[in-house]
Amino acid sequence: MSTVLEPTKLVPYHQVLDENGKVVNRDLMPKLSDDQLRELMRRMVFTRILDQRAIRLSRQGRLGFYAPVAGQEASMIGSEYATQKEDFILPGYRDVPQLIFHGWPLYQWVLFSRGHQHGMEMPKDVNALFPQIIIGAQYVETAGVALAFKLRGEKRVAITYTGDGGTSQGDFYEGINFAGAFHVPAVFIVQNNQFAISVPVRLQTAAETLAQKAIAAGIPGVQVDGNDILAVYAVTKQAVDRARAGDGPTLIETLTFRFGPHTMSGDDPTRYRTKELENEWERKDPLVRFRKFLEAKELWSEADEEKTVEEAKEAFNQAVKKADEYPKMTIPGLIDSMFEVLPASLKRQREEYTGKEEA
Amino acid sequence: MAQMTMIQAINNALDLELGRDPNVLVFGEDVGKNGGVFRATDGLQAKYGANRVFDTPLAESGIGGLAVGLAIQGFRPVAEIQFFGFVFEVMDQIAGQASRLRYRTSSRFQCPVVFRSPFGGGVKTPEMHADSLEGLFVQTPGVRVVIPSNPYDAKGLLISAIRDNDPVIFLEHMKLYRSMRMEVPEEAYTVPLDQAKVVREGKDLTVIAYGAMVHTALKAAEELAKTKGVQAEVIDLRSVNPIDIDTIVASIKKTHRAVVVQEAQRQAGAAAEIIAQINEHAIYHLEGPVLRVTPPDTVYPFAQIEDEWIPTPQRVLDGMNRALTV
Numbered sequence: 001m002s003t004v005l006e007p008t009k010l011v012p013y014h015q016v017l018d019e020n021g022k023v024v025n026r027d028l029m030p031k032l033s034d035d036q037l038r039e040l041m042r043r044m045v046f047t048r049i050l051d052q053r054a055i056r057l058s059r060q061g062r063l064g065f066y067a068p069v070a071g072q073e074a075s076m077i078g079s080e081y082a083t084q085k086e087d088f089i090l091p092g093y094r095d096v097p098q099l100i101f102h103g104w105p106l107y108q109w110v111l112f113s114r115g116h117q118h119g120m121e122m123p124k125d126v127n128a129l130f131p132q133i134i135i136g137a138q139y140v141e142t143a144g145v146a147l148a149f150k151l152r153g154e155k156r157v158a159i160t161y162t163g164d165g166g167t168s169q170g171d172f173y174e175g176i177n178f179a180g181a182f183h184v185p186a187v188f189i190v191q192n193n194q195f196a197i198s199v200p201v202r203l204q205t206a207a208e209t210l211a212q213k214a215i216a217a218g219i220p221g222v223q224v225d226g227n228d229i230l231a232v233y234a235v236t237k238q239a240v241d242r243a244r245a246g247d248g249p250t251l252i253e254t255l256t257f258r259f260g261p262h263t264m265s266g267d268d269p270t271r272y273r274t275k276e277l278e279n280e281w282e283r284k285d286p287l288v289r290f291r292k293f294l295e296a297k298e299l300w301s302e303a304d305e306e307k308t309v310e311e312a313k314e315a316f317n318q319a320v321k322k323a324d325e326y327p328k329m330t331i332p333g334l335i336d337s338m339f340e341v342l343p344a345s346l347k348r349q350r351e352e353y354t355g356k357e358e359a
Numbered sequence: 360m361a362q363m364t365m366i367q368a369i370n371n372a373l374d375l376e377l378g379r380d381p382n383v384l385v386f387g388e389d390v391g392k393n394g395g396v397f398r399a400t401d402g403l404q405a406k407y408g409a410n411r412v413f414d415t416p417l418a419e420s421g422i423g424g425l426a427v428g429l430a431i432q433g434f435r436p437v438a439e440i441q442f443f444g445f446v447f448e449v450m451d452q453i454a455g456q457a458s459r460l461r462y463r464t465s466s467r468f469q470c471p472v473v474f475r476s477p478f479g480g481g482v483k484t485p486e487m488h489a490d491s492l493e494g495l496f497v498q499t500p501g502v503r504v505v506i507p508s509n510p511y512d513a514k515g516l517l518i519s520a521i522r523d524n525d526p527v528i529f530l531e532h533m534k535l536y537r538s539m540r541m542e543v544p545e546e547a548y549t550v551p552l553d554q555a556k557v558v559r560e561g562k563d564l565t566v567i568a569y570g571a572m573v574h575t576a577l578k579a580a581e582e583l584a585k586t587k588g589v590q591a592e593v594i595d596l597r598s599v600n601p602i603d604i605d606t607i608v609a610s611i612k613k614t615h616r617a618v619v620v621q622e623a624q625r626q627a628g629a630a631a632e633i634i635a636q637i638n639e640h641a642i643y644h645l646e647g648p649v650l651r652v653t654p655p656d657t658v659y660p661f662a663q664i665e666d667e668w669i670p671t672p673q674r675v676l677d678g679m680n681r682a683l684t685v
Contacts, residue, residue, distance in 0.1 A: 343601035
């Protein structure tokens with residue numbers, strides 16, 4: 001008897017632009033105006049410069065926690081660009097660019113990095129949570145945020161991010177399974193940057209793709225070239241529109257690569273990645289590819305590039321300046337933030353820092 | 360007024376709050392059509408619909424995450440953890456997420472979630488159902504932990520917990536669900552979340568307990584009065600986080616001796632914290648060391664010996680006698 005246990009290709013893979021910026025799939029080409037195409041490029045260049053500045057500041061000891069983003073700009077910027085302002089983002093710790101373009105003020109990102117409480121205090125009109133540190137926790141919370149939208153009949157979408165390592169967590173499965181069971185407007189994005197700190201995807205799972213994990217949850221799963229911003233945008237836009245229309249959640253895996261270390265806290269990628277692999281992915285740089293595409297259409301110039309670089313530097317400098325000047329946290333302020341109404345025991349502990357008269 | 364068991368009082372509190380506030384949602388495993396494995400949510404889905412009272416997939420972290428996500432969007436979830444021994448599965452969402460949401464966002468978001476859960480020994484459950492794990496959350500900043508000992512308190516405390524804008528862990532001792540009835544007002548009322556109650560007055564010794572141990576302590580106190588004419592004051596803590604130290608200190612100033620009774624293992628639990636606070640606030644009023652009556656530092660045992668493991672009235676009585684003589 002022949003075996004019935006053949007591995008099968010379970011999910012589709014999508015690309016719009018090849019590595020040289022040539023269109024390979026016209027059917028998936030998103031309907032974006034020239035200005036919108038330019039804006040995507042502007043955001044990616046802006047992000048690349050912010051990343052470089054943050055790394056430099058970190059090396060000077062003037063930033064705190066930072067997880068570099070270079071290489072993943074298309075996955076981050078393209079997917080966020082497919083959302084609307086009222087859509088709610090539940091990010092992982094590396095997903096700073098999406099938050100910034102969703103409205104998180106840059107100086108608050110700097111404060112967050114430096115471990116200041118005000119960093120995570122999203123302004124009232126910014127529909128997002130802070131960067132989650134626990135891998136996968138945001139996936140189960142996304143089911144709740146999306147269920148809230150469904151119960152209220154709001155045409156809003158919850159969108160969340162994790163990485164390849166995150167897909168091994170129980171919370172990943174619980175999140176996509178709850179979202180499927182409740183049929184809520186959610187989009188789950190896995191940025192597969194090939195390594196969970198140092199552990200490669202092939203040690204993470206026997207699954208051929210991470211997107212196919214959606215099948216078990218009964219929701220669509222799709223793999224996309226994560227360094228092709230048009231493909232990321234097009235696929236995410238379909239998922240967001242589908243969710244908004246009440247047709248349920250989607251899991252999207254973007255295939256990408258982080259050029260830098262896991263974080264600026266001592267990670268050395270040469271311990272677990274070969275130079276050949278890094279070179280291979282540098283040839284797929286999302287900025288280079290999209291720049292070629294735009295230059296061929298005469299939509300992006302050297303002058304545009306320089307202007308954006310200067311904008312980013314100036315925005316970053318202003319943010320750091322504002323963060324430098326922001327008042328420090330205090331222990332009484334910390335205590336006050338634990339509860340709406342402080343228990344008597346905590347009030348007494350507060351008095352140890354303020355004296356009785358202030359309490 | 361009506362005579363209610365604790366399970367009826369809890370059902371009644373949920374009913375009233377669902378009726379009062381459209382943002383209140385009740386969900387968990389089997390809470391919908393089945394009305395909960397103990398019937399705490401009996402009839403509520405039929406009355407309020409499956410958008411307000413609903414079953415979830417069988418995954419505790421998912422339930423916790425669902426609650427936090429809904430709270431971020433302004434709902435007031437009452438999430439049931441089917442047995443508190445399953446809390447390890449949802450530890451991150453309670454201790455890592457819900458408890459820190461207000462702090463992390465400087466109150467941009469708050470987390471008015473109630474995690475309801477049955478716990479407690481003496482009802483012959485399988486493993487991981489009966490454990491007293493409240494001590495884990497005595498050490499968790501940003502949550503309150505409430506443990507009622509009777510139907511009246513259960514209703515008033517649950518309504519307070521649902522209306523509170525911070526996460527509350529609400530622990531329901533299984534042995535108390537149907538073991539007693541008492542007069543409970545049919546309308547809504549609240550019992551403060553952070554106030555202990557003197558349930559038996561006495562001048563000779565203070566006994567501090569919570570949950571089912573309140574009843575064990577009361578039995579021991581009656582026996583002590585009958586046999587020795589010694590009057591123990593019994594305090595029902597009602598909340599183990601925060602701990603109402605003021606009520607405890609006021610009693611110790613009168614009695615000068617104290618015993619803490621808990622159903623959880625001895626080391627580093629609520630009793631340890633109570634005694635540490637007594638040291639800080641009332642040590643000069645004490646005439647002897649504050650003793651603990653607890654089970655030994657083992658896991659909660661299989662059902663065959665659980666009745667020996669849990670403090671009995673006799674063991675509490677022995678502890679009271681030791682505290683009176685040392």
